[in-house]
Amino acid sequence: MANELIVSTKNEVSTGVDHFTTALTSYLNELGLPTDKVLVAVPERQRVINNLPDVIFAIDGSRRQNSLYLSKFIAACxxxxxxxxxxxxxxxxxVNLRTKVARFDLEYFYDSVVTDPARRTKLKGESDLSKIEEWELVRGCHLTGILSDIGYKHLDYIRDMRNWASAAHPNQNELTGFQLVSWLETCIKEVIAKDPEGPAIEVKRFLNSIRNTNLTAGDAQHINAGIEYLPADIIKSLLRTLFGMYTAANAAVQIKSNIKLVAQKCWTLSPEDAKHECGFRYASFAANGEIDRKSAANEFLTVVGGLPYLPGDTLALEISEKIANLFTELCMVS
Structure with missing residues (x-):
């Protein structure tokens, strides 16, 4: 039949690649265009084609069917x-990282990666992920546990190579077939064929409980015990998220009550810079006249004993204000 589909083997693809190269080179010559350093040598392309099946089949069938850019990758190779x-x-x-973030916990992700309060207010739903720079996406996935430590290091390197050696920017860097296969395998292993696990799943469950249940003191004991086993970076992100949830304009009383039960443990285990960040956010609320959020931040910091982490000038104003209030009360009594 004229329209019958013919399935080619990798050897047939390699032969076709060779013919394509010859024909395209002739066509470029005919147009008077450069032919040197335009296409990678055929042997390098064959290295990719020969190694692709073992790498690609690490992805399950349902995910492969939706991997549009992998088809484009093979075509480009x-x-x-x-x-x-x-x-x-x-x-x-x-694309895969954004999908994982959207299915995981968007609020937690945004709170973890965006430290500017003004910018954070503009990030709400899945569509806003496009406003996150790619380096922030990779870093945020690491901070929230979606990416492992080694996965983060590998992806950050590949991102860097993409910026310097890909078609994203003009360059004349030469890539080899084995390099491409290796980077593809890394992205598949660390992202495309992998789901979040371990600490990331624990935090997702924990935040779900904070938002949707009434925690008891007994529940909080179990959660606090679990927090002790989280990696330092994730604890830091978790503190930022709890502070953000507590100071949100629409924070429910139930959520605040739940946070109070676990905030102290998270605060104690967090690094100093994370604690100072909470203090700076309080100062930002005060400077912008966000009275309700400032009040909520004060409550949070009071619960965890974090008022000493306010910036010096803010702390001085707070002390002065409290002294003035105390003096007023004493005068009224007398």
Whole structure:
């Protein structure tokens, strides 16, 4: 039949690649365009084609069917455009990271990666993930436990190579077939074929409990015990999230009550810079005239014993204000 689908083997693909290269080179010559350093040598492309099956089949069938950029990656490799192929690896990785964040906990992610209060207020739903820079996306996934330590280091390197050696920017860097296969395997292993696990899942469950249940003191004891086993970076992100939830304009009484039961443990285990950050956010609320949020921040810091972490000038104003209030009360009594 004229329209019958013919399934090619990798050897047939390699042969077709060779013919394509010859034909395209002739066409470029005919147009008077450069042919040197346009397409990667055929042997390099064959290295990718020969190693692809073992790497690609690490992804389950349902996910492969939706991996559009991996198809583009293979097409670019076959055509000899390795710089474009690297771009497609990264595009597939970014799409997968955004999907994982959206399914995980958006508020927790935004609170973890965005420290500017004004910018944070503009980030609400899944569509706002496009406003997050790609380096922030990778870092945020690491901070929230979606990416492992080693996965973060690998992806940050691949992101850097994508910026310097891919078609994203003009360059004449040469990439090899084995490099591309290795980076593809890393992205598949650490992101595309992997779901969040361990501490990330624990934090997701914990935040779900904070938002949707009435915790008792007994419940809090179990949660506090679990917090002790979280990595330091995740505890830091968790403190930032709890502070953000507590000081949100629409924070429910139930949520605040739940947070009070666990905030002290999280505060105690958090690094100093995270504690000072809470103090600076309090100062920001005060400077912007956000009275309700300032009051909520004061409550939170009082619960955890964090008022000494206010910036010096803010702390001086707070002390002065309390002394003035105390003096007024004494005068009224007398």
């Amino acid at each position: 076959g055509a000899g455009l390795f710089d474009a192929a690297l771009n497609f690896i990264w595009d597939e990785t970014v």
